[in-house]
Amino acid sequence: MKFDIKEEHLIIKPYKSNESIYVREQKGFYQRIRRYLGWLLMLTFIAIPFIQFNGEQAVLLDVAKQEFRLFSVTFWPQDFVLLAGIFMVAAFALFFITTWLGRVWCGYTCPQTIWTLAFIWVEHRIEGKRNQRKALDKAPWSINKLQKRVAKHSIWLVMSLFTATTFMSYFIPASDLYSEMIAFEWSGLITFWVVFFTFCTYGNAGWMREQVCIYLCPYSRFQSAMFDKNTFLVAYDTKRGESRGPRKRKADHKSLGLGDCVDCNLCVEVCPVGIDIRNGMQYECINCGLCVDACDETMSRFNYPTGLISYTSEQRLLSKKPQPFNLKLAAYGSLCIMLVAALGLWINERIPLEASVLRDRNALYRVNYEGMVENTYTLKILNKSQQSANYRIYVEDIELDKIIQGEPIKTVQVAAGKMQEVPLTLSVDSYNLQQKMTNISFIIQSVNQPTTVVKKETVFFSD
Structure with missing residues (x-):
């Protein structure tokens, strides 16, 4: 906050209410670290959507199809528990780093900091050093000032557009996105989001800058709760x-x-x-x-x-002996390790197959001309893998007519990332039914990977 005393009254003005910050360019050891790390992070951000795996984009968050591909694994909305786990790991990792090394995330790896300093670098090259930029702001409008401002903001907008397009390539296949951009065939929805993120980047890094960190980012507000006397x-x-x-x-x-x-x-x-x-x-x-x-x-x-x-x-x-490792730091680190281990175990045990069973709602059962009791079901099988797969369907806990126990009643092929509906009618001799409702189970098993098995329970009705 900024305090001005006028006529014996205390006037409180918001931070940076009537003055701009002109950042002086500085070189040095820590700036080299930031520069190299910033380039590494930006190049990684740009390159990831172009990485291919098995002929497909390796990292793709396809919201329209509700498929979230990460190399050999595809996640679906049913797997959103993983997202909660990732957020928990990120939170405790941030707590751990902050307790140990302070706000190094903000200073070295935060996108807001990286893009802001990149925009300031452009500003420095076009408008000059700190004092020259201050003088240019105070100078009346002229051809020279107009040329510099147009050049600066044009480059900022190009950088923002490139950033927004790159960001969108995480959600839309990069090959489609860029080919449609060159052909001017973007849909209205894609155009809206690219323009939206362009102006977000342009506004945050070009105009708001430090105000994003001070007023919009909650991290600066609760960081002090994680600091202690040994925090760097x-x-x-x-x-x-x-x-x-x-x-x-x-x-x-x-x-x-x-x-x-x-x-x-x-x-x-x-x-x-x-x-x-x-x-x-x-x-x-x-x-x-x-x-x-x-x-x-x-x-x-x-x-x-x-x-x-x-x-x-x-x-x-205070010239006291530091204690770099304490109970709070150990607790945050332990929680991170446990959560990462739990996520790894969950992903390893995850079955790339989802199934559900729906009964025919028009009739509980019917008796055919042979006197057999029939129940009709619809199985919905979702192949969550990235390859087409064949599945065998078995039935447990009931003896079917003309079906030898232990043999599949049907084999179906489901394309990668697709859901297929499989209608099934089960026929049972009424003499084999001891009650009106018999609990049965459908077993769906992959032909090529027998360990990929899903069991779905349902009910068989009779008279």
């Missing part, structure tokens, strides 16, 4: 840095009563959320390390030891 975070060493103030490079700052901080303000100028790390821990900080690289560069110029601003912990700042 970006912090300023007050004991060493204060009192801050400018000085000449060769001056003895100790004799002047000054600390190591030269008050160059670079840590503020490079901060993508516009905070001053010297004011202590703030929820806006995303632990990106830009201020660390900027401060280390200044310390090197003055021949001071680096690390005035660094990745540290409260224990280290």
